[in-house]
Amino acid sequence: MPDRPTSGEIAIDVRDVVKHYRTPGRGEVQALDRVSVSVERGQVLGVVGESGCGKSTLARLLTRLERPDSGSVEILGRRIDLAKRGELRELRRGIQLVFQDPYASLDPRQRIGAALAEVLSVHRLPSGDGRVGELLETVGLPPSTAGRYPHQLSGGQRQRIGIARALAVQPQILVLDEPVSALDVSVRAEIINLLVRLRDELGLTFVFISHDLGVVRHLADRIAVMYLGKIVEYGPWDVVSDTPGHPYTRALQTAVPIADPGLDAPPTELVVTGEVPDAADPPSGCRFHPRCPLAEDRCRSVEPLMLPASGRHRLACHVVQSEAATADGTNG
Amino acid sequence: MSVLPTVAEPMGSVPAAPGRSSLLARIWRDRNGRIGLTVIVLLAVIAVLGALGVLPHDPIAQHPAARLQGPSSRYWFGTDQFGRDIAARAAVGIWTSLRVAVVSVAAAAVIGSVLGISAGFFGGWVDQIVSRFIDILFAFPAILLALAVVSALGNGWQNTAIAIAVVYTPIFTRVSRGPTLTVGGAEYIKAQRVLGTPLPRILLRHVLPNVSAPIVVQVTLALSWAILTESALSFLGLGTRPPTPSLGLMVSDARNTVATAWWTLTFPALAIVIAVITLNLLGDGLRSALDPRRDSRP
Numbered sequence: 001m002p003d004r005p006t007s008g009e010i011a012i013d014v015r016d017v018v019k020h021y022r023t024p025g026r027g028e029v030q031a032l033d034r035v036s037v038s039v040e041r042g043q044v045l046g047v048v049g050e051s052g053c054g055k056s057t058l059a060r061l062l063t064r065l066e067r068p069d070s071g072s073v074e075i076l077g078r079r080i081d082l083a084k085r086g087e088l089r090e091l092r093r094g095i096q097l098v099f100q101d102p103y104a105s106l107d108p109r110q111r112i113g114a115a116l117a118e119v120l121s122v123h124r125l126p127s128g129d130g131r132v133g134e135l136l137e138t139v140g141l142p143p144s145t146a147g148r149y150p151h152q153l154s155g156g157q158r159q160r161i162g163i164a165r166a167l168a169v170q171p172q173i174l175v176l177d178e179p180v181s182a183l184d185v186s187v188r189a190e191i192i193n194l195l196v197r198l199r200d201e202l203g204l205t206f207v208f209i210s211h212d213l214g215v216v217r218h219l220a221d222r223i224a225v226m227y228l229g230k231i232v233e234y235g236p237w238d239v240v241s242d243t244p245g246h247p248y249t250r251a252l253q254t255a256v257p258i259a260d261p262g263l264d265a266p267p268t269e270l271v272v273t274g275e276v277p278d279a280a281d282p283p284s285g286c287r288f289h290p291r292c293p294l295a296e297d298r299c300r301s302v303e304p305l306m307l308p309a310s311g312r313h314r315l316a317c318h319v320v321q322s323e324a325a326t327a328d329g330t331n332g
Numbered sequence: 333m334s335v336l337p338t339v340a341e342p343m344g345s346v347p348a349a350p351g352r353s354s355l356l357a358r359i360w361r362d363r364n365g366r367i368g369l370t371v372i373v374l375l376a377v378i379a380v381l382g383a384l385g386v387l388p389h390d391p392i393a394q395h396p397a398a399r400l401q402g403p404s405s406r407y408w409f410g411t412d413q414f415g416r417d418i419a420a421r422a423a424v425g426i427w428t429s430l431r432v433a434v435v436s437v438a439a440a441a442v443i444g445s446v447l448g449i450s451a452g453f454f455g456g457w458v459d460q461i462v463s464r465f466i467d468i469l470f471a472f473p474a475i476l477l478a479l480a481v482v483s484a485l486g487n488g489w490q491n492t493a494i495a496i497a498v499v500y501t502p503i504f505t506r507v508s509r510g511p512t513l514t515v516g517g518a519e520y521i522k523a524q525r526v527l528g529t530p531l532p533r534i535l536l537r538h539v540l541p542n543v544s545a546p547i548v549v550q551v552t553l554a555l556s557w558a559i560l561t562e563s564a565l566s567f568l569g570l571g572t573r574p575p576t577p578s579l580g581l582m583v584s585d586a587r588n589t590v591a592t593a594w595w596t597l598t599f600p601a602l603a604i605v606i607a608v609i610t611l612n613l614l615g616d617g618l619r620s621a622l623d624p625r626r627d628s629r630p
Contacts, residue, residue, distance in 0.1 A: 063526045092528040104519040109541040118537070122529050165527070 010077075011173055011205040012039040012062065012095075017071035019057055026280040031057040033229040033282075034071070039222070041172070044199060044206040046220030046237065048213050048252060052276050054229040055209045056100075059177040062207060063097040064088060076172065093123060096166035100178035102158035106150040112136075112161055113146025119168040139164040140194060156187035160194065167198070173205040174198075180215060192218050213252045217241040222312075225249045228279055228287040231306065235313030245324075246315045247294050248272070286318065294319045358621035365617015368552075371610040379430050382423030389417030391424045392575050400593045410595035412585060418595060421577040422603050428578040429607065432489050432571075433558035436496035441551050443497070444504025449539060451505070452512025463509075466502040474499045478561055482570040492571045496558050507550045511543040518542075545622040552615030556608040563604055579604050 019032040031054045039045045047055045060066045061073055064080045073081040076094045083091050099105035107115060113132050120127035133143035139160040150158055159179060166174055176195070180188040196219050198204055210216050216223055216237075223240040225233040225248065233246040244250050251272035274291045277283055283290050289299040296319060304316040309324060359365035381387055389407070395415030403410045409418035451462035469477065481495035515521065516539065524534045559579075565571035566580025574581060582600035590597040 065522055065526060089528040092526065097523070097526045099519050099523060101519060105523045107520045107524075107538050107542070110538075118529070119527050122527065122533070162523075165523070169527070 009041040010038050011041040011043075011075070012037075012045075012207065013072075013074040014038065014058070014062070015072045015074075017058075017061060017068045017073060019054075019061060019066070019068050023280070026278070029280045030229050030282065031279065032061070032068070035226075035229070035231055036071075037224055037231060037234065039173075039205055039207060041205055042203050043221040044208055044219050046216030046223040047207060047209045047226060048211065048216050048223060048249075049226035050211055050276050052228075052279060053226040054279075055211075055226050056177055057229075058226075059097060059175050059207070059209055062175050063095060064091075065097075089123070093169045094171055095173040095175065096169060096171040098159075098162050098166050098174060098176045098179050101182050102155055102162050103150075103182070105162050106158055106165075108150055110149075111146065112148050112150070112153075115161070116146070116165060116168055119165055123169050125169070135164045135168055138167060138198070154187075155183050156190060159183060159187075159191055163191075163194070163198070167202075171204075173207070175207045175209070177209045178211065179208075181210065181212070188215070195219060213241055213249075213255070225252065228276065228282050230287060230316070232288065232317070233313075233315040234306070235309075235315075236311075239310075239313050245309050245313070245320045246317050247292050247320070248288050249315075286316070355621055359614070359617040362617040362620045364613040365621060368610050368612070368614030368617050371606065372614055375426055375607060375610065376430070378423050379427035382420065382425075383427040387417075387420045387423055389420040391416060391420040391577050400589060400596070402593070403595055409599040410593065412582070412593075412596050413589050418582070418599050421582060422579070422600055424577045425579040425582055425600060426603055426607065428489065428572050428576060429559045429562050429580075429604075432493045432496065432562045433555045435490075436493040436558050436562075437500060437551055437554045439493070439497040440500035440554065441504050441547060444501040445508040445540075445543075445547055447501070448505035448508030449512045449535065449543065452509040452543075453516045453535065453539060455516075459509075462505065466505045469498070469502040475561065475564060478565060479568070479570060482565060487570050487573055489572055489576075492562055492565055495565070496561050499561065500554050500558065503554065504547065504550060507546050508543055511546060512539060515539050515542045545619070548622060549615050549619045552611050552618060556611035556615075559604060559607050559611070579607075 015036050017032050017035045018030075021029045021031055023029055035054070035058065037045065047058060049055050057066070061068050061081070062075070064073075064083070067081050072079055075091055078087070078091060080088070080091050080095070106112075110118070116132045116135055117127045120131060125131070132146050136143055136145050141157060141160055141164070145153070145157070145161070150161070153161065159182075163174075163179075179195070180191050183191060192215065195206070195208075199206060199219065206219070208216060208220060213223075220237040223233075223235065223237050224231050225240065225244075225246065227248050233240060233244060233249045240249060241253065244253055254271060272291045272293070277287070277290060283300075285301045286292070286295070286299040286304050289295040292299065294317075298318055302318070304318045304321070306314045306316045307321055308314050309320070315321075356369070359369055382391065385391075393416065395411070398407070398411050398415035399413055401407055401411045401415075407417050407419065409422060412418055412421070447462050447466070451459040472480075478495040478499050481498050482491055485491040485494060521534060521538060524538055529538075562571055562578070563580030563583065566578045567584040569584070571580055572578035579600045583597060583604070586593075586597035586600065
């Protein structure tokens, strides 16, 4: 599929963001280490990685649930990490968050209609049953849902409410933190289709966070792969998901179940063993080297940089980069 | 980018809305709640009748000629050593006890919950200060603390109420702080922050309703303890000032006469017991009525 048209306008610009957490007993954990990424208006950035790689931290920084230790987070041209109260509320009308767990993200004592109406009234938007009904309709629920409590709804229905609530302020950007991970497989597809529809109909910008490359590739324009607080590969969705360069991405790709087992396994198949190392004590050099089947000596000491592989495709791996250089040399 | 095939989820299958009934109706559905509710209304009516002075006998006027008469059709619960009608005095005593209990527990619940929710939600130094202060109050035995406060302020029902409020405030702080720790970290609170909901509104509309169940239940329990404490203070001569009748005072006065006139002790003591049990039953009913998942499950 060809790239969807983009405006070229930058909706999200994250630069050199560092975020540490102090945890008792483990010392300082580096959740994000000099992460930079930007998203154009109307585009979908997929963020992929195992748990603990910092992708949820990124979501919290984008929505100002937390502030970075250093670096900048720009939303629609304004610094959300520096915004004061009034400006922050205004910015929150521009960017909203959909949570992973639809069971935990809705107030159990508030009816759905009241929850949606509250968002509207807090932002002084026209409320009333009409608007609430419209929001419910947007996410494919009947208006009668307004009278229900969260515990009366299924997981998929609740996640639709989570999306409706985020849409209530008419944001331009939606950050989706593992929005389908807590759902049954059958419901997952529906929510993803709903998101695809919202992206196309409302022209929303998405940051779609998931541990599952197979889910992300359904709606992302660009994919960023994260490992231990760093982006290790970034590029157009089809390049990253079909012909990834970084050994970690190739391992993630291998982990995606293949719909048709009759097809040959991808030629890039790589298997990674072991667990994600402790983020409080990240490995020296390339953080992936202890688990990497391609690791060489220099990987243990020198940290690889994000360098362009082709076009907008960038990755951070000594081995792949030098292979590419050699190939270029032979061709040239 | 493919659009995934979907298993048809019946979109209209949101369960029919069961009419969420009022709190009273839900208490009524619980057997204990039903008993508690009935008896507490009965006690309240008796107390109000006593307070209004519409009972056939004056609770304070002394009739030396009618000293220590047993229960009869004229004096239902008999008379005490001054010839006062025990039924009338018990009715006013219930009023005195309930008034002190309600005022003190209301004050304790409001102050204690504000402290507890602040400590649980904000954590850090707010929590440290509140929790240490509460620890100090908890270190004193309840009745000693109440005695100390009353001796400092002097007796009278307002001061008794203040003393009891001081004693029960830490309980409400503890009861509200724990759940607030859980609720404060819940995703639906984070969601409100991202949605830009102002902090006071988050605390009032989202934290308070979700920690209110244990607080409300605690209110009914504290009411019953407050009645006991008020009686104990009155018994010790530090509560209600005579000649105003109070259940504790009546029990105290009956010490000298109980050997010859059992009714002087029995009826006021019974009133205390009934009030305490009733409030406990009501608390039980409330506990089940306040569980949002109890009725209206799909």
